Amino acid sequence: MHQAILTCSLTDTASVGTILPPVASSVRQARALTRSELASRGLTDHEGTAELLVSELVTNALRYAACAVRLSLSFRGDTLHCEVEDTSLGPSVVRGAREEDESGRGLLLVQELARAWGRRDSRVGKVVWFELGL
Template sequence: MQHFSLTLTSERSSVREARATIRLHLDACGLTPYSDITELLVSELVTNALCHGSGAIRLSLSIRPRTLHCEVRDGSPRIPGVRTARHDEESGRGLFLVQELAHEWGSQVSDTGKAVWFNLELSSPAGRGESAPSSSDRPW
């Protein structure tokens, strides 16, 4: 298993930093086909932590034989929930995207705040030239 983590500040630029760092790490591990979807979902979780959490944000990525696990921690114990955004709202769709695109996701409260996580299934063992799900496998 490969593991990576990064502490982010509570600033808007942290979303960009998280995306860029995830892409670099996935590229280095031979998982480039998973970069786009992972960046999107990490962006949503980091944005939620910035808007609704508190304190520093901790991003972790673990690559297991058939699973990519991402986790975002912040200092707030408030658990996020999926909601249905009205058509005229500019926000409120992030966890819906995570729910729809990740294989599984969840959250957990700890003594120091919460963690929100998601898993993506890898189509073959990590580091063996896997390909991402085809566009026909995606809901969009």
């Protein structure tokens, strides 16, 4: 079970965050948190896309960093802003997967479906983020 932390600011932004352990079930927890937050705001029309994108970022972080990751969801007006932070300093590379490849499409999906996305260094590693129009 994830431990969610809810914060609100004076700028009409609500954020929820959690630390996910380095286990496969954390991806399911990330999707459940995303689904729950969207439902609580009446934004279920965007549930599938948001869950997919969150799932891809969390999966990448868990696979390549092999450590606990921090997931943060922020709602700013008509935009969902998602951040996944891990301790890896490795690059976040969009790569083309061959038809027979079982992986390698995650960031390509994020690039195609998100309004914007990117990577930045953090104090402990890197943050990969996306914005989804709601």
